[in-house]
Amino acid sequence: MIIKEQKHDDIDIVILSGRFIMADADEARKKLKTLIDQGSGKLIIDMEQVTFIDSSACAVLISAFKSIQIKSGRLVLITNPVVQSLIELTRLHTIFEIVPSLTAALAVFNKD
Amino acid sequence: MRILVVEDSPVTRLMIERTLKKWHYDVIAVDNIDAATDIILEEKIQFVITDWIMPGGNGTVLCQRIRAKNLPFYTYIILLTSLEDTQSAIEGIESGADDYIRKPFHHDELRARIRAGERILLLEKNLTETNKQLLATREIINRDLKTAAGMQHSLLPPKLLTIRGISIDWIFQPSMYLSGDIFNFFPLDNHHIGFYIIDVAGHGIASAMLSFTLSRLLSPDVSYSSHLKFSSPENPSREFIRSASTVIEQLNQQFQTNEDNLLFFTMIYGVIDTTLQTIELCQAGHPSLIYQQKDKEPEFITESGLPVGVIVNENYKSVLLNYHTGDRLFLYSDGIIECESPSGKMFGKERLREFIDKNRHLNISQIMSNLDQVIYAWRKKNSFEDDISMLVLEIGVN
Structure with a gap:
């Protein structure tokens, strides 16, 4: 998996691509933790280019979700149909805020 | 270090022998490659300086012989040659020599080339040593994992177990030794039966450790007041069965990430x-149970x-099924439906449902063994990315 970071004003954007699985979980968790600790509480995880996620990857997303909630921040996920269906399998779509594109994700924060 | 010198000319042999001894090397000298071969094997010689052209067989033949034996130690070979052309040098190296020196040679050059060889041998020695340690460590880890895998298997219910007319069978396939999946089927009292399937996120040792813990916690053998049963302090002998949703809500409070x-x-937890x-x-959050009436x-x-x-504090809801003889329930982990074919296509839950429908005329153990084969055929290799498990229950005649 490839992890890229971007910033849009005070919004942190993490762009993931490839297979997001157990082998990548630790690196992704550490990157997200640093961003959440240092950031403004606005985080987008872009998984549009992710081809597969496993339960370890879901665990990383849950951890990011919990950490940002402690900061009263907000996490927005961007998914594609494959990632979406894998998240739905575990019902996690009911807690995550999920949008289909970066434009939509940025709009979530700009509305406030 | 010991160096074997192979040289048919007595004058040159003596000269090299003296020079090497002066540099404090331990020297063995012979005049033909047959004697050289024997000494290398017997004495485990790791450094050879050999002449090229000799009556009993050339130095290049000695090189080929040694390389062909695949010895457990490495022997570094320097060829001595009076041949001038590049083609001979190539031929020497191709036959298995590590280096060559043209005669007549400078003592300093010989010394430098021996030192280069010593460096290579030292690297090779360190590498062999590290490899040996790694193999030994791997051996210990594998042995431990196998023991742990055996323990994990002992937590599973017996295959083809029947309790009060309800029978089960199952598939359990860890991705590597240990699984993050676990399931069980057990009597709770004289008219209740409990069953569950659990898939801990990830796979491997950490996931398996949690699956062990959960398996022990969800054991009905514990006397009154457990995760599955409770009794009131006034009447400790009277047991009540906890509802499926209560059991999961309690675990959710206890195991927050x-x-x-x-x-x-x-x-999935069920109470029959x-x-x-x-x-x-x-x-x-588990892949949806398949109910086949x-x-x-x-x-x-x-x-x-x-x-x-x-x-x-999440609230969990239960559903209540009214069962009849012949009904079947299939509980499975995502390892089955997310199992990928060589082209990356997932097995999928619809294919699983169709498989179950098509094989309805078979008994549950035939279904399990057929499904096992179908999944292997789908995957087309013996290793799986995730743990695979399935538990099937069939309502028989009570």
């Missing part, structure tokens, strides 16, 4: 009441809450 512990798990002929089912198409029971450990 945090920054240090990311391992959530998905599960053989008097009322009902099954209370509670699903927590006799003579009907198998259907997914989709009502489900979040996985366990995600959101504190």
Whole structure:
């Protein structure tokens, strides 16, 4: 998996691509933790280019979700149909805020 | 270090021998390659300086012989040659020599080339040593994992177990030795039976450790007041069965994930009441149970809450099924439906449902063994990315 970071004003954007699985979980968790600790509480995880996620990857997303909630921040996920269906399998779509594109994700924060 | 000198000319042999001894090397000198071969094997010689052209066989033949033997130690070989052309040098190296020196040679050059060889041998020695340690460590880890895998298997219910007319069978395939999946089927009292399937996030040792813990916690053998049963202090001998949703809600409070512990798990817990002929089912983020009523198409029971450990104080809801003889329930981990073919296509839940429908005329153990084969055929290799498990229950005649 490839992890890229971007910033849009005070919004942190993490762009993931490839297979997001157990082998990548630790690196992704550490990157997200640093961003959440240092950031403004606005985080987008872009998984549009992710081809597969496993339960370890879901665990990383849950951890990011919990950490940002402690900061009263907000996490927005961007998914594609494959990632979406894998998240739905575990019902996690009911807690995550999920949008289909970066434009939509940025709009979530700009509305406030 | 010991150096074997192979040289048919007595004058040159003596000269090299003296020079090497002056540099404090331990020297053995012979005049033909047959004697050289014997000494290398017997004395485990790791450094050879050999002449090229000799009456009993050339130095290049010695090189080929040594390389062909695949010895457990490496022998560094320097060829001495009076041949001038590049082609000979290539031929020497191709035959297995590590280096060559043209005669007549400078003593300093010989010394430098021997030192270069010593450096290579030292690297090779360190590498062999490290490799040996790694292999020994791997051996210990593998042995431990095998023992642990045996323990994990002992936590599973017996195959083809029948309790009060309800029979089970299962598939259990860890991705590597240990599984994050676990399931069980057990009597709770004289008219209740409990069953569950759990899939701890990830796979491997950490996931398996949590699956061991959960298996022990969800054991009905513990006397009154456990995760599955309780009794009131006034009447400790009277036991009550906890509802499926209560069991999951309790686990959810107890196993909340945090920054240090990311391992959530998905599960299904069911309580069968053989008097009322009902099954209370509670699903927590687990792939939907497939319910196959006799003579009907198998259907997914989709009502489900979040996985366990995600959101504190989460409420879980149960569904109640009224069962009849011949009904079957299939519980399985995502390792089956997310199992990828060589082209990356997932097996999928619809294919699984169709498989179950098509094989309805078979008994449950035939279905399990057929499914096992179908999954292997889908995967087309013996290793799986995720743990695979399936538990099937069949209602028989009580």
